[in-house]
Amino acid sequence: MSSLYDRLGGEGAVNAAVELFYRKVLADGRIAHFFDGVDMEAQIAKQKAFLTMAFGGPNNYTGADMRNAHKRLVERGLNDSHVDAVIENLNYTLRDLGVPETEVKEVADLANSVRDDVLNR
Amino acid sequence: MTLITHEGRPVDVAPGETVLEALLRAGVNAPHSCRAGNCQSCMHRAIDGAPPPESQSGLTDAQKVMGYFLPCICRPTTPLTISRPDDLGASFEAVVRAIDPLSDDIIRLRVEADGFAYRPGQFIELSAGEGLKRHYSLASHPEEDPFLEMHIRLHQEGRMSRHLAEKLQAGDKVHVAGPSGSCFYEGVDADQPMLLIGAGTGLAPIYGVLRDAFRKGHRGPIRLYHGARSRKGLYLSEELQALSNSRENFDYRPCAFDPTAPHGGDVAATALEVEQSVSDAAIFLCGGENLVKRLKRDLFMRGASLKNIRSDAFTPARA
Numbered sequence: 001m002s003s004l005y006d007r008l009g010g011e012g013a014v015n016a017a018v019e020l021f022y023r024k025v026l027a028d029g030r031i032a033h034f035f036d037g038v039d040m041e042a043q044i045a046k047q048k049a050f051l052t053m054a055f056g057g058p059n060n061y062t063g064a065d066m067r068n069a070h071k072r073l074v075e076r077g078l079n080d081s082h083v084d085a086v087i088e089n090l091n092y093t094l095r096d097l098g099v100p101e102t103e104v105k106e107v108a109d110l111a112n113s114v115r116d117d118v119l120n121r
Numbered sequence: 122m123t124l125i126t127h128e129g130r131p132v133d134v135a136p137g138e139t140v141l142e143a144l145l146r147a148g149v150n151a152p153h154s155c156r157a158g159n160c161q162s163c164m165h166r167a168i169d170g171a172p173p174p175e176s177q178s179g180l181t182d183a184q185k186v187m188g189y190f191l192p193c194i195c196r197p198t199t200p201l202t203i204s205r206p207d208d209l210g211a212s213f214e215a216v217v218r219a220i221d222p223l224s225d226d227i228i229r230l231r232v233e234a235d236g237f238a239y240r241p242g243q244f245i246e247l248s249a250g251e252g253l254k255r256h257y258s259l260a261s262h263p264e265e266d267p268f269l270e271m272h273i274r275l276h277q278e279g280r281m282s283r284h285l286a287e288k289l290q291a292g293d294k295v296h297v298a299g300p301s302g303s304c305f306y307e308g309v310d311a312d313q314p315m316l317l318i319g320a321g322t323g324l325a326p327i328y329g330v331l332r333d334a335f336r337k338g339h340r341g342p343i344r345l346y347h348g349a350r351s352r353k354g355l356y357l358s359e360e361l362q363a364l365s366n367s368r369e370n371f372d373y374r375p376c377a378f379d380p381t382a383p384h385g386g387d388v389a390a391t392a393l394e395v396e397q398s399v400s401d402a403a404i405f406l407c408g409g410e411n412l413v414k415r416l417k418r419d420l421f422m423r424g425a426s427l428k429n430i431r432s433d434a435f436t437p438a439r440a
Contacts, residue, residue, distance in 0.1 A: 019427065045162075046160050046161075048179070058157050065155070
């Protein structure tokens, strides 16, 4: 059985998903304010890194990296409801791209696996 | 062992080691995060030597041409001199050639800087005296003009403005460093529609890009929107109107603030109303920070790819 990343289509799949995903996030009133004033180019690269991780692709993130990257957002009120919203947008993105439900679930599980690090707890 | 030079300091890269690993091992506080070539947190620029192509994966064509690369996936086999991405490097002496008015509060500064390589639309740091440094975009073309051309708005209380208006004269020496910025004609398909939006002196880089596009034989439709606070601020309008009349694929849309005009003459609102289909366009945005951010976000949300949006936002001088 090939890896989730390969089944999804590897880097090409990440590239196809990342702008769609970022548009959904920016259009979502629950979480859009966390992205006010950010540099969009820098942000989309980070979104790509996140999707690569969630797709089971190559990454070397450590828990500490995740904690540091989100520390200031947690101070600004980032909580479980926001992580839920991000994963929901990720699910919609994958469905838009015709990804089967089994894989959608696997991606959501991987994204969920970094929840505690993201929320610094 | 490959040698890299980081901000003047030699760092050895062991076989198989990445530049990021070598920098961290050498005690350099290099920013990084994913260590897999995706998040771009560690991006650096090679100012001498060519980084391996695989270390430029995911970067824009403009960034690749400028030598940007990702240290976390860079295993160099030849020496590199690298700097932080925002480092403009050494400065060069230049001589003021002419200072001329373009409107009631915008001047055109032309300086001669022999051998200074740049792409039209990039910006430089102009240094006109102790502590007097500002970034300005280039409207000139290196293959057509024997000078660097900048368009500068004069602010009544601005130190550089007063220096330019009251002291600086043809023949005076200044210094230029750079260039930097990825707002130039690269990675554009000759048949692609181009959308150029500049506000105020944001026309300078846009004008440079336009000239470069013509020179490189761009065939797709080009629409240029220039926003100004008043009709007087629509400088270069005669030249642009003449170009628009003589070039079938070029359309010039001046927008000056005017309560009776559609959208009050606001350039962003005007462009956003007309430009409904932007997913295939090569987009260039230059002007104040708020305007550029608003346009970038709105154009992205209606389908433009961020890779196709090049922008340069002006920030006010701090002192």
